[in-house]
Amino acid sequence: MHKPATHIPQRQIRALYDATTIRVYQAYSENIADAALAQGTFVSPPFKMERMTWIKPSFLWMMYRAGWGFKDAGQTRILAIDISREGFEWALANGCLSHAEESASKEEWLKLKDQSPVRIQWDPERDLYLRPQEHRAIQIGLGKQAVPLYVNQWIQRITDVTPLAHRIHGLVQQGDLEGARQLLPQECEYPTPSLMP
Template sequence: MNPKLMIDAPELFHIRASYTDDTIRVYQAYSDLIGKSALAANRFVSPPFKMDRMTWIKPSFLWMMYRAGWGLKDSGQNVILAIDIKREGFEWALAHACLSRADDGMPHETWQRLKDSAPVRIQWDPERDLLLRPQASRSIQIGLSKDAVARYVNDWIVGISDITPLAQQIHGLIEANDLPGAKALLPLERVYQPQTSIGMALAATA
């Protein structure tokens, strides 16, 4: 999918996440309607959740905080959810992924075939620090569409929790210039090594 993506600096493209032997945590932010219905059912409920739309999951806590503005950015992202999913589901997503846009020099026809056949998109964006400043390392976002959404909603999710209060607590400490206190509350994230073959979007070599 992108044999050149990680060659120059592969250490910058590690997946970092909170995980156990069986699950990995991803984050999403939604409106009150979607977020609260998901929390009540411990799964996404359709409606209001739309099964026919691509949904993006993010293993990086700080990238989620950047995207949602600590839950204060807008009413569509004011409920921040931590979703623990089966690692086998996460691995399936990686194995069935393509990049969200074509690599430099890739023929459009090649990219179109990849996009049409892959139900998952991979995007690498600058990781963020505690002050949400961009970093040299990259944070992975995973977009689920087609049957990947159904798998996510119906099979992969183990638990959903509301971390909006934690986000607001950390943000309050940052606003009070207590950066050590804020840092101490951050979730522990480690480099995640996929256990199965992965899609071309993560290929390190040609």
């Protein structure tokens, strides 16, 4: 059992993971979620293979993005997707930041962006009230050849965690933060490959 970090650096991947898989989250409409749960992976159609798809290891960042599954019709179902650690690390190694850092010229960044099938983005992590935190959560955008790899090779298991999201949200609304906290996935520091941007 991995212990959650007490002091969290600004950029650190935190996730629920084991020796072979890491859990990421996505939110979808009923028809995409039902097809994925029935097949054990995303099915095209209704899933669009040609579109960039964003995976998020942070449960609370997913809750912020999807409003606990109540935000809009396209994000009513929260899915937990267990993918291979090899696939996840391939995505990190083949990604570029979605925004140019100060140390790189715009031309260098645009060239790297064009060559990279994956985007890496760091956004403020969220607390139970979905307020932004000082430290960041990673989002990984899969495009080009990364999407078929994700759908056909990396995905090991898909679970509908919408009921869990609604239960935690209900406890937060009641002011039972301790009860809500106990239900959160225990995300711990992921041993980050050195290739990550």
